[in-house]
Amino acid sequence: xxxxxxxxxxxxxxxxxxxxxxxxxxxxxxxxxxxxxxxxxxxxxxxxxxxxxxxxxxxxxxxxxxxxxxxxxxxxxxxxxxxxxxxxxxxxxxxxxxxxxxxxxxxxxxxxxxxxxxxxxxxxxxxxxxxxxxxxxxxxxxxxxxxxxxxxxxxxxxxxxxxxxxxxxxxxxxxxxxxxxxxxxxxxxxxxxxxxxxxxxxxxxxxxxxxxxxxxxxxxxxxxxxxxxxxxxxxxxxxxxxxxxx
Amino acid sequence: xxxxxxxxxxxxxxxxxxxxxxxxxxxxxxxxxxxxxxxxxxxxxxxxxxxxxxxxxxxxxxxxxxxxxxxxxxxxxxxxx
Numbered sequence: 001x002x003x004x005x006x007x008x009x010x011x012x013x014x015x016x017x018x019x020x021x022x023x024x025x026x027x028x029x030x031x032x033x034x035x036x037x038x039x040x041x042x043x044x045x046x047x048x049x050x051x052x053x054x055x056x057x058x059x060x061x062x063x064x065x066x067x068x069x070x071x072x073x074x075x076x077x078x079x080x081x082x083x084x085x086x087x088x089x090x091x092x093x094x095x096x097x098x099x100x101x102x103x104x105x106x107x108x109x110x111x112x113x114x115x116x117x118x119x120x121x122x123x124x125x126x127x128x129x130x131x132x133x134x135x136x137x138x139x140x141x142x143x144x145x146x147x148x149x150x151x152x153x154x155x156x157x158x159x160x161x162x163x164x165x166x167x168x169x170x171x172x173x174x175x176x177x178x179x180x181x182x183x184x185x186x187x188x189x190x191x192x193x194x195x196x197x198x199x200x201x202x203x204x205x206x207x208x209x210x211x212x213x214x215x216x217x218x219x220x221x222x223x224x225x226x227x228x229x230x231x232x233x234x235x236x237x238x239x240x241x242x243x244x245x246x
Numbered sequence: 247x248x249x250x251x252x253x254x255x256x257x258x259x260x261x262x263x264x265x266x267x268x269x270x271x272x273x274x275x276x277x278x279x280x281x282x283x284x285x286x287x288x289x290x291x292x293x294x295x296x297x298x299x300x301x302x303x304x305x306x307x308x309x310x311x312x313x314x315x316x317x318x319x320x321x322x323x324x325x326x327x
Contacts, residue, residue, distance in 0.1 A: 031273075031274045031275070031276055031279070032265060032268070032269035032279075034276060035265050035268070035269075035276060035279035035280075035283075035293075036262075036265050038276075038279065038280060038283065039261040039262070039265055039279075039283055042257070042261065042283055042287060042304065042308070043257055043258050043261060045303075045304040046253070046257055046287070046296075046304055047299050049299060049300065049302060049303070049304060050250045050253075050254065050296060050298070050299070051250075051297055051299040052298065064317060088325055136312070175300075198265070
């Protein structure tokens with residue numbers, strides 16, 4: 001996990017304190033200066049232990065839960081069962097989740113969905129689907145076009161670990177089919193069944209949005225597996241020209 | 247102000263002030279400084295309850311140091327003829 005600002009500053013101050021304390025004690029023999037060094041170590045350690053973007057855990061959990069319960073109710077109402085596709089849409093100004101309800105035999109053009117601003121129900125040809133605003137974390141808008149997994153990992157780390165504190169750490173690997181994201185020690189999740197089937201688990205849902213915004217491509221959560229503390233998410237990117245049949 | 251930032255600011259201020267006062271009073275026992283720092287840290291932590299990303303190892307270390315200092319002092323008194 002890359003060191004954040006607080007860890008870097010905190011450790012730098014603690015190191016300075018250690019050098020000052022040891023130097024003052026061994027070279028000068030000054031107790032007040034040694035004490036100042038110890039004081040700096042305490043301040044530095046305290047700074048390093050402070051998370052950079054703290055959130056009130058209980059309040060945020062309540063907000064997330066109520067937000068997801070609304071989505072769950074909507075998905076239940078429309079009888080959604082297919083996996084959502086996370087679509088970065090300039091028209092909407094954010095990543096939205098397209099939940100397909102009916103896909104015609106000749107397939108569904110992904111670009112058409114992104115070009116339907118303001119509509120909850122998207123009907124195109126024989127296709128039918130709903131647009132859902134998934135729970136999201138601001139991570140600076142992304143950088144369309146970045147393909148390598150290190151940059152994606154940095155964005156995911158910011159969104160899932162630093163900004164939302166939803167997980168303890170993440171690891172990203174680029175595979176042939178897309179991205180494999182390993183999320184360790186998930187702290188926040190929702191238990192809504194329909195939400196999980198359609199939108200994925202909460203960390204996967206956020207990860208899919210981050211990757212969709214970063215790549216500027218539609219993303220689908222192909223699969224996710226939970227083994228102990230580790231949640232492995234398989235994300236499948238689509239091309240804009242691609243047509244979905246299933 | 248965010249209580250985490252307030253905790254850090256007050257901690258830095260109080261440690262600096264305490265060190266200055268103790269140094270001005272001519273205090274030359276390192277354990278006196280460490281004890282005061284420990285009290286300041288625990289008092290601020292109890293009042294402001296800052297968020298921690300993991301277990302507060304600093305608090306454990308300071309508590310251990312404080313316990314050691316107190317134990318040494320008690321032993322000194324008990325062993326003193």
